[in-house]
Structure formats: structure tokens, C-alpha cells
Amino acid sequence: MQEHRLPESAAATLLSLASRCHARGWAQATSGNFSVRLDAHRFVVTKSGLDKGALRAEDLLVVDLEGNPLTEGRPSAETPLHAQVYRRRPSVTAIAHTHSVAATVLSRALLAEGYVILSGFEMLKALVGISTHETSIRLPIFPNDQDVPRLAAQVDAELGGDDCVYGYLLAGHGLYTWGCNVNEAARHVEAIEFLLECVLHGRR
Amino acid sequence: MQEHRLPESAAATLLSLASRCHARGWAQATSGNFSVRLDAHRFVVTKSGLDKGALRAEDLLVVDLEGNPLTEGRPSAETPLHAQVYRRRPSVTAIAHTHSVAATVLSRALLAEGYVILSGFEMLKALVGISTHETSIRLPIFPNDQDVPRLAAQVDAELGGDDCVYGYLLAGHGLYTWGCNVNEAARHVEAIEFLLECVLHGRR
Amino acid sequence: MQEHRLPESAAATLLSLASRCHARGWAQATSGNFSVRLDAHRFVVTKSGLDKGALRAEDLLVVDLEGNPLTEGRPSAETPLHAQVYRRRPSVTAIAHTHSVAATVLSRALLAEGYVILSGFEMLKALVGISTHETSIRLPIFPNDQDVPRLAAQVDAELGGDDCVYGYLLAGHGLYTWGCNVNEAARHVEAIEFLLECVLHGRR
């Protein structure tokens, strides 16, 4: 497995994304997981069950696009959800999965509707390809499921690689979002978490 | 364009203002923009689309009071709103435009009224020229508009350089405020964001 | 005025108290002021209108117990309120005056009642002399007044040096609290601000 060594720059990039999200309170108690693409066939993902505020390069491992580990260690249990995104969205190179209070509360409250609508906010322009606040995005909400391959298949069936989808929520669990580079993924997670807080405050 | 080099002190000052606002969570996901005046004809503004927590001197550029760039780079799309303030308020030397949850939520909720009234708070005394809490200020709310020159013209028509106006809100978008020096602009943004949080909490 | 030089330790202590409160968001936009007693006749107080996150020793000055400056500079406009406490509470050696969102919102909402009752909380034990949660303290609320000597006289008339009073609120303005040393004052401000947040959340 020598050939699957983790490039230093990918590691640094991934650790920086995880650390930013942890500092914001979106990855408490070892929750959350993060990945970056290496190439058309492989990505790097955080190992299972680690404190996201204290990750080191050895806490990452390389997996293929089916989520099978190519280096030693147990990848995050949610690796199949990352793999689904990399398979169906060839331009995506980074994924953030966060657990915030706003995402947890809203995704439970709106599960029956099946989505959160984010509409008319200037902050929507932080999402790639959006150039006006006069738009709406639909953030699908899936019921949570511990059978992650089955959940990934459901996400795949419903969303595939749909370009209009910037992320989705798992009910009572958190947000998945991504980007064509780590900065874009970081921008998307910050923008969507900000908007979820606005929606939560606006409902009161 | 040699003659439009950015003075080091103006750069340091502007980066410090941006960094303070980013640290408070008011400029997430590359949102927000900041400027300082150089002289009667020019100001420095942040470039478009950058992370406000990691700005460097090369991320700033010089524009004239119509918002045309005098050094290389693409200025923030909202530069015309900065230019309107510098043209009509000769004593203003710094402008902060922030995107907070409180400003976003309140400006949407109160758009029909067209303003937020901030009244009776001691914190109003942080605004220049106010020496008692027994006063009210009116923070106008404009509908958001992606045609920024048109929006700037509307702000100009309605507010001009009115001394009683300490800032304004763009609905679902954020706050513009300013000062006769960077410390005053920083004080105004902190005071108004604090007061918007008080109003938001008080409404519940 | 050589004889009124500020002892280094008093300065360090006072700067540390101000800095702790600023970091918690309780002294935004140059709001808040802080003091420590030098002896039976003098105390040190922050100068007027400074950023509480960037205070230096030269931003402090010595005043007598009437609030008259003994060293150069303009003391905080609220110095008479500090002086009232030092005159009437001989054991007090440090005072914190903070402006938090919770204190601002609650003191306005409850001004008609004239007080906030803090009752049954374990955190009350952080207040000196309280050894059980089975107690209540009454935090008086005074209407805000820009005539600070008059306000200080009213506080003096109503509270004097009453040992059962741990602090008071000025409506729409903030909290005054104190201690027999700086650690006690810091503990009191943290405990009362925590309790005001609990009351604010509990009312929803």
C-alpha cells in the first residue's frame, strides 16, 4: 500500500477545514467528518471517532470511491456518503459534514416537509453559481439511518449529482456540503450554517 | 498606475477592521466588505470574494469616488455603495459592511416598515454626536438589489449625506455604517450590531 | 500630582478585569468601565471612551472618592457611580460595570417592576456570603439618567451600602457589581451575567 501515501498538502488542507468547523462548534464530541479528493479514484477522509479539534495527519486515511480503505485504519462510518458525492460529482474535491445545533433542530422540525427552503438571502451568493439573492435553494432533509450504505443509495437515487443541490441535511444529525476546492467547501458550510441560523431565529 | 500605491498604514488599518468583524462572525463565507479613504478622490476597498479572516495587503485595491479601480484587481461588487458614502460624507474615512444573523433576520422582518428604530439604549452613546440614551435613531432598511449602481442611487436619493443617519440595512443582507476614522467605524459597527441583537432578543 | 502615580499592580489587575469582560462581549464599542481602589481616599478608573479590549496602563487615572481626577485625563463619565460604591462600601476594592445583551434586554423589560429576582440557582453561591441556592437576591433596576451625579445620589439614597445588594442594573444600559478584591468582582460579574442569561432564556 506504499502507493497510497497521503500527500502532505492534502492533509494540511483537510486538517485546516476540520479545525475551522470544530472552532465554530459544528463538530463537537468527535462528531463531523471531512474529506478531500486525491484523484478520480481516491479521497482522504478522517478516521472514525476522533476529536476534530486535535486531528493530526496520521488521523486521515485514503479510501477508494466505494469507500474501501487503501491505507490502514477505520474510516469514518459515514464514508459511503462522501463516496457517493465524489462518484456523482466529478468536480467536487472537498466535503464537509457538520453537526450544528441549528442544523439538528431545523432538520428535525422540518423532516415532514422534507426540505428547508433558503430564499431571498444575500448570503446565498456565497454558493457557487448564484449571483443574486432573488433565488431559492432547497436543502433536502433525509431521515437519519444507521445503515449508511442504504442511506447513501437513497441519497444517490434522489439527488444523484444534481447541480442545483448544494448540500443536504440528515434529520437530527447534520449537514453535508461540498465544493470544487477546499475554500469553496468551507465557504459553503459557513454560508449554509449562517442561513440555517437565520431561519431558526426567523421562526421564533 | 504607480501613483496609486496603497499606503502601508491604510492597509494595516483596513485589515484590522475586517479582521475584527470576521472574528465576531459578521463576515462569514467571504461576505462583508470594508474600505478606508485615502484622500478626497480615492479610497481603498477589499477585493471581491475573499475570506475576511485571512486578508493580506495585496487583497486591497485603490478606487476613485465613482468606484473605478485605479490599481489592478476586481473591487468588491458593492463598491458603488462605499463610493456613495465617501462622495456625500466628506468627513467619513472608513466604512464597514457586515452580514450578521441579527441584521439579516431583523431587516427581513421589518422591511415593510422600512426601518428599525433604536431608542432609549445607553449604547446609542457610542454613536458620534449622541450624548444621551433619551434619543432614537432610525436605521433605514432598503430592499436588496443586485443592481448595485441603482441601489447606490436609491440610497443617495433617500439619504444623501444626512448627518442623522448612522448606517442603513439592506434587507436579508446586512449593515452599512461608517466613521470619521477607523476606530469610529469599528465603534459604530459594534454598537449597532449590539443594538440589533437587543432588539431581536427583546421581540421574543 | 507626582504623589498620585498609579501602582503597577493595581494597573495590571484593572486591565485584566477589563480585558476579561471585553472578551466575553460585555464591553463592546468602548462601553463599560472598571475601577480598583488604591486606599481609603482614592481609586483608579478607566478613562472615558476607550476600547476596553486594548487598554494600556496610561488609559487609567486616579480619582478621589468624590470622583475628582488626581492625575491627568478625563475619567469615565460614570465615575460618580463608582465613587458612591467606594464611599459607602469600605471593603469594596474593585468595581465592574458591563453592558451585556441580557442585562440590557432584561433591565428594560422589568423596569416597571424595579428589580430582577434571582432565586433558587446554584450559581448564587458564587456571590460572597451566599452558601445555599435556597435564597433569592434582588437586583434593583434604576431608570437610566445622563445626570450621573443625580443618578449616583439616587443609588446612594436607595441602596447606600446595603450588604444584601450585590449589584444593580441601569435600565437599557447595564450592570454594576463589585467585590472585596478583583477576583471577587470578576466572579460576581460572571455569576450575575450568567444568571441574567438564565432568566432571559427561562422567560421564553
Place this chain on the structure above:
Amino acid sequence: MQEHRLPESAAATLLSLASRCHARGWAQATSGNFSVRLDAHRFVVTKSGLDKGALRAEDLLVVDLEGNPLTEGRPSAETPLHAQVYRRRPSVTAIAHTHSVAATVLSRALLAEGYVILSGFEMLKALVGISTHETSIRLPIFPNDQDVPRLAAQVDAELGGDDCVYGYLLAGHGLYTWGCNVNEAARHVEAIEFLLECVLHGRR
């Protein structure tokens, strides 16, 4: 008492746990206390009444499983509650007792019910032994009591060493939780505090 010297690693571990909780705002105003087990007969606990953001190794002391000090100093008044856990849960090696706004407000609001149910949240999986969100945990709420030995006896009578119990609340006071190592205790406190915030926001 030479033989009861505090091992350096236990001290570092305990200080780190306290410091993490203090930084999150869960141990303000000297509130909260923390302990780690030394062996089958002794544990280390924070001394009474100290600022949890500035603890040093000399602020810790060794006590036996009845809570009697074996080194010099006054242990936290709540040491009997720590001792109850170490006696009845032999695998526990670290305990965190925190005072958050969410725990304080919820434990008062739900005291009549006698518990908070945490159900259906992905974050429950941060608790040891839980591998699905499709579960509920019951966080018992005890009335607060300044007679700590009596309170410890009540906790002992009602909970003993019940493996299904991950922690409990004292009404208007805070949370006790624990783990088989310090990381687990830290994960449990972060997870439970997160979930209490979700419940508090969800009730609005």
C-alpha cells in the same frame, strides 16, 4: 502524606478537561468541578472555589473514595458526588461537573417531570455503547440540595451504578457526567451539553 503525591500526567489531564469546559462557558465564576481517578481507592479533584480557567497543579488534591482529603487543602464541596460515582462505577476514571445556561434552564423547567429525554439524535452516538440514533436516554433531574452527602446518598439510592445512566442534572445547578477515560468524559460532556442546547432551542 508523601505517598499521596499527585502524578504529573493525572494533573495535566485534569487541568486540560477543566480548561476545555471553562473555555466553552460551562464553568464560569469558579463553578464546576472536575476529577480523575488515581486507582481503586483514590481520586484527584479540584479544590473549592477556584477560577476554572486558571487552574494549576497545586489547585488539585487527592481524596479517598469517601471524599476525605489525603493531601492538604479543602476539596470541592461536591466531592461526595464524585466519590459516589467512583465507588459505584469501577470503570469510571474521570468526572466532569459543568454549569451551563442550557442545563440550568432545562433542569428547572423539567424538574417536575424528573428527567430530560434525549431521543433520536445522531449525537447520542457520542455516548459510549450507543451505536444508533434510534434510542432514547433519560437524564435524571434531582432537586438541588446543599447537604451534599445526603444528595450523594439519594443519587446512590436512585441510580447506583446503573449502566444506562450517562449523567444526571441537579435542578438549577448543572450536569454530572463521566467516562472510562478523560477523553470519554470530555466527549460525554460535549455531547450532552450539545443535546441540551438542541432541546432548549427545539422547545421554543
